[in-house]
Structure formats: C-alpha cells, structure tokens
Amino acid sequence: MQNYKNNDNDAVLLAAYQAWSAAHALRNSRLRNKRFTYGDQWADATRDAQGRTVTEWQRYCADGRNAPITNNVLRQMVKTIVGRFRSEHISHHADEPHLAKVRQENLLDELDSRTLEEFLISGCCVQRVDLKHDLCDKHVEVRQVNLNNFFMNAPLDPLCRDCEIIGEVHDLNMADLIRRVAHHSRKKGAWVRRLYTDNLSDRIASFTATIGADTQSGHDFWYSHTGKCRAIEVWTLESREVLVCHDTRQAQLYVLPITEYKKLKSMPDVKVRWDIATCWHCRWYAPSGELLDSYESPFAHGSHPFITKFYPLTDGEVHSFVEDVIDQQKYLNRLVTLVDHIMDASAKGVLIYPDTAIPNGFTWDDVRAVWRSSNGVLPYSPGMTDAKPEQISMNATNIGAYDMIQLQMRLLEEISGVSGALQGRNVNTSGSASLYQSQADNSSIALADIFETFNTFRTARDHKILTL
Numbered sequence: 092m093q094n095y096k097n098n099d100n101d102a103v104l105l106a107a108y109q110a111w112s113a114a115h116a117l118r119n120s121r122l123r124n125k126r127f128t129y130g131d132q133w134a135d136a137t138r139d140a141q142g143r144t145v146t147e148w149q150r151y152c153a154d155g156r157n158a159p160i161t162n163n164v165l166r167q168m169v170k171t172i173v174g175r176f177r178s179e180h181i182s183h184h185a186d187e188p189h190l191a192k193v194r195q196e197n198l199l200d201e202l203d204s205r206t207l208e209e210f211l212i213s214g215c216c217v218q219r220v221d222l223k224h225d226l227c228d229k230h231v232e233v234r235q236v237n238l239n240n241f242f243m244n245a246p247l248d249p250l251c252r253d254c255e256i257i258g259e260v261h262d263l264n265m266a267d268l269i270r271r272v273a274h275h276s277r278k279k280g281a282w283v284r285r286l287y288t289d290n291l292s293d294r295i296a297s298f299t300a301t302i303g304a305d306t307q308s309g310h311d312f313w314y315s316h317t318g319k320c321r322a323i324e325v326w327t328l329e330s331r332e333v334l335v336c337h338d339t340r341q342a343q344l345y346v347l348p349i350t351e352y353k354k355l356k357s358m359p360d361v362k363v364r365w366d367i368a369t370c371w372h373c374r375w376y377a378p379s380g381e382l383l384d385s386y387e388s389p390f391a392h393g394s395h396p397f398i399t400k401f402y403p404l405t406d407g408e409v410h411s412f413v414e415d416v417i418d419q420q421k422y423l424n425r426l427v428t429l430v431d432h433i434m435d436a437s438a439k440g441v442l443i444y445p446d447t448a449i450p451n452g453f454t455w456d457d458v459r460a461v462w463r464s465s466n467g468v469l470p471y472s473p474g475m476t477d478a479k480p481e482q483i484s485m486n487a488t489n490i491g492a493y494d495m496i497q498l499q500m501r502l503l504e505e506i507s508g509v510s511g512a513l514q515g516r517n518v519n520t521s522g523s524a525s526l527y528q529s530q531a532d533n534s535s536i537a538l539a540d541i542f543e544t545f546n547t548f549r550t551a552r553d554h555k556i557l558t559l
Contacts, residue, residue: 100374100376100380100382101301101302101380103256103325103374104302104323104325104376104380105302105303105304106256106325106327107242107258107325107376108304108309108312108313110242110243110244110245110256110258111309111312112305112308112309112312113244113245114238114241114242114245115308117213117215117238117409118238118239120213120409120411120414121212121213121215121238121411123135123417124212124213124411124413124417125212125213127165127413127417127420128165128166128169128212128413129163130161130163130166132161132163132420132421132424133146133147133148133151133159133161134146134147134148135147135421137150139153147159151428156428156432157428157431157432157435159424159428160424160427160428160431161424162423162424162427163420164420164423164500164503165413165416165417165420168416168503168507168509169208169211169212169412169413171509172207172211172412172509172538172541173204173207173208173211175535175538175542176203176204176207176542176545177200177204179542180542180545181200181203181204187553187557189556189557190553190556190557193231193233193556196230196231197232197233197234199233202218202233202234202235203549205235206218206235206545207545209235209238210400210402210411210412210541210545210548211411211412211413211541212411212412212413213238213409213411214401214402214403214409214410214411214412214414215399215400215401215402215409215411216235216399216400216548217235217236217238217241217397217398217399217400218233218234218235218397218398218552219234219236219259219396219397219398220232220233220396220398220552220556220559221396222389222390222559231556231559233552233556236397239311240259240260240261241258241259241260241397242256242257242258242259242260243256243257243258243397243399244256244257245407246399246401246404246407247404247406247407248404249401249403249404251399251400251401254328254399255327255328256325256326256328257326257395257397257399258323258324258325258326259324259397260312260321260322260324261322261323261324262315262317262319262320262321263319263320263322264319265284265287265320268283268287268320268322268383269283269284271322271375271384272322272375272383272384274384283383286377286379286381286383287320287377291377291378291379292314294379294380295313295314295378295379297379298378298379298380299313301380302380312378313378314378321377321378322375322376322377322378322383323375323376323377323378324373324374324375325373325374325375325376326372326373326374326388326395326397327372327374328369328370328371329369329370329371329372330367330368331348331349331367331369331370332348332349332365332366332367333346333347333348333349333365333366333367333368334346334347334348334349334351334352334363334364334365334366335363335364335365335366336355336361336362336363336364337361337362337363337364338360339360339361339362346368349365370387370388370393371387371388371393371394371395372385372386372387372388373385373386373387373388373395390555390558390559391558391559392554392555392558394555396555398548398551398552398555400544400545400547400548400551402541402544403544412507412541415506415507416503416506416507419499419502419503419506420503422499423496423499423500423503426492426495426496427496429492430492430493430496433492440482440483441482441483442462442480442481442482442483443480443481443482443483444458444471444480445478445479445480447472447473447478448471448472448473448478448479448480449471449472450470450471450472451472453470507537508536508537508538509538510537
C-alpha cells in the first residue's frame, strides 16, 4: 500500500494543527466557564501571603478559615434559559416531513437543548451532519462536536463565510476507522491496521519534529488518551481552473476542468470562458502524517459537514453568556463566605466566669453543665473581689454584607437578563395571569438575541440536512 505522504499533505496537516493551537485561549476560557456553571467556583489561580500560586480554595483554607461557600446561581440561570427554549422554540421547522423524520431519528430536540447549554457556557456551538452508510442502509446522522476536538481558522465574519480550513480530531476503534477510510478494500484495511500497530508513537514524534509542531503543548492533538486510534479529519477550501461552457445549440451551461480545453476547440457551437472555481476537499490523516483518505465533498450542498456559530464574534472574539456574570457570581460567594466567617468568629453567648468565684466542690465541667441546662442554678463565691459570672452575647454581623448580597443578586439578574419573572419568582398574586405573562415576555427581550442567534444556527443545520 502506498505511503500517501508528500509535502502538500504535510502542509495541510500542519495548518490544521496551527488552527487547533490558535484556539487554546478559547478552550481555556470555555473550561473556566464550565467549572463555574457546574459549581467549581473557587479554582481560579491567586497568590498566597508567601507569593506562591495557589487556588482560591487553597488560600482560604490555608488561612485557617472555614471552607469557602458556593452558592451556584449560574447553573439556575442556564437551566432557566434552556427551559424557556424548550417551551417556546423547540418546534422550529418541525413541520417539514423529511426534517421531522431526521429530527425524530436523531432526537434533535434533546440535542439542540444540550447544544444551547454549550452555547451559553462557551459562546460556541458546533454540530455536523453526515450521510451514514451502514451496509445496505443509509441515514442522516446529526451530532454535536466537542470543542476540544474541533478546529478551524479564526473567523471574522459572524456567519463564518471566511472559513477556509475546518475539521475534527477523532478517537475511533480500529473497526470504525477502517470502515471510514478503506472503502471496502481489504488490502487498504490491512495497511491501516499495520499503520496503527507499528511503532506509532515513535513515528508521531518523528513526524511532528519534521514539520516543526510542538508536541508538548499540542499533545491532545496528536495523541489519543483513550487507547483508541487517533485520526485527524481536515476539510480545506481549494481553488482550481475551470472552463465555463455555453452550448448555444443545446442551450446548456456547464463547467469542465481546464484539461478539456483542447477538446472544446473542435466544437464551434460551444463558447468557452476561463474561470476559477472553489470546492471543499476532505483528507483523513494518521497522527504520524500518513494520508488515510482523500476526496471532494460528496454532499449536494458541496460544502463540509460542520455547522458553526460563535457569539458575538466582534473582531473575531467570542464572549459567552456565562462569562458576563462570572464576576458577580464570584463576589456573591465571597460575601456569603465573609458573613459565615464573621458569624463563626463572633462571640455568641460566651460566659465569663472568674476562677476566683467558682463554688467549693464545683468543677469546670459542673459549671458548663449548669450553664447549658434549663432553669439551672449556678452559685458563685465572690471571694476577695466583686467579680461575678457574666454572659456576653453580641451581633457583629451587621456590616452591610446582607445589603451587598441583595445588590449582587439584582446585578446578576440585570446583567444576565434572567429576571425573577422569567424564573417564576416575584409573582404578584394580586395581578392577573396576563400581567405576569407580560412581565415574563418583557424579561425575554434581553435574551432574544441569544435565542435568535441560536435559531439561525439551527436553520443553517436544517438547510444542510435538506441538501445532503
């Protein structure tokens, strides 16, 4: 079996790796947003008194305080938005017969809800639509793409019309990999099997060194952590010379490759115009650089199978819903933890008992027992002084923290747009149902941009389904 290696293929795979590496900051931002959404909100890096880098959790615990408290408001906000989407937007385009069938087979209502959750957390959503062939059957498959395995050139156009390279990193078992790239060729299947069992790690290290790729920071791109076969699927937008032909006798317009020019010179009824055409080309690579498969887009839409949406993509930047309210969530946690620390440190019913006033025959355990009991009598002997037992009870928590907590809760609602009315809270029982519905609808206006952007993504996905 041919090795399928050349400099052009190396350049394409290197470009794919560079596109994946360029999204490093976006993946880190997504990871932080995900941690906060699901309750891990004290893991940000900070410095302790000695200048060492530690997590906020470690710093609080090292200072001898109680463990910090997490009040996860973000998760409830995300659930509220997903719930509003399920109740109002889930039936989008469900009336088209073919699309309804695909929606049912792929459980798109559930998939879209999870994709929206990802969209709120990371500001990105990526799905792909494939026409799957299973022996004697074929069907449309729609699935969500994990952003850790996805790459594309950094887009500036909000509709991603400037996309030129896009792809996905796969971890497949041997049978699935051979089924995808061998095309029913037993000989090629045997070659692929040997490729992944013959010193693969050493060949990956040699190949990445040859093309100048960094395997330390890009380890997740080149190596599988699941024990499966790593394969890299790369789609590139390529251009080629073509001839636009107009058959005046048959009244037909068609396109031929440039190699057909001499043949057309003998056809006087055909007028020819030179032009440049673009097409999407797919290549599958082993992580050691071998080209496993190569083909032009097999879809009727002529494009790649991915559907992407990045929000808001101003100057190419992505800023998610969760990112906007993380600071308020952190400050809320700090305030609640501060109140807990003050309450723990404040004197609460402390009994000051002079050691010179303890009665004869009493021990300190006897004093504690009487003090804790109801209707207990605790005698004392003043001795040589007038000192007597005295209980101290004070409230040192009224420092404005409660007002600050309420302020942060209001800021969370105002910044996120997820108001109490939208969450079913703050219901005025004296008002009518239509009034409450009006309040909820008005609250949804702040989220209209998110919903409409996501529905634009779904519309693009549905279009690809219908034009496979």
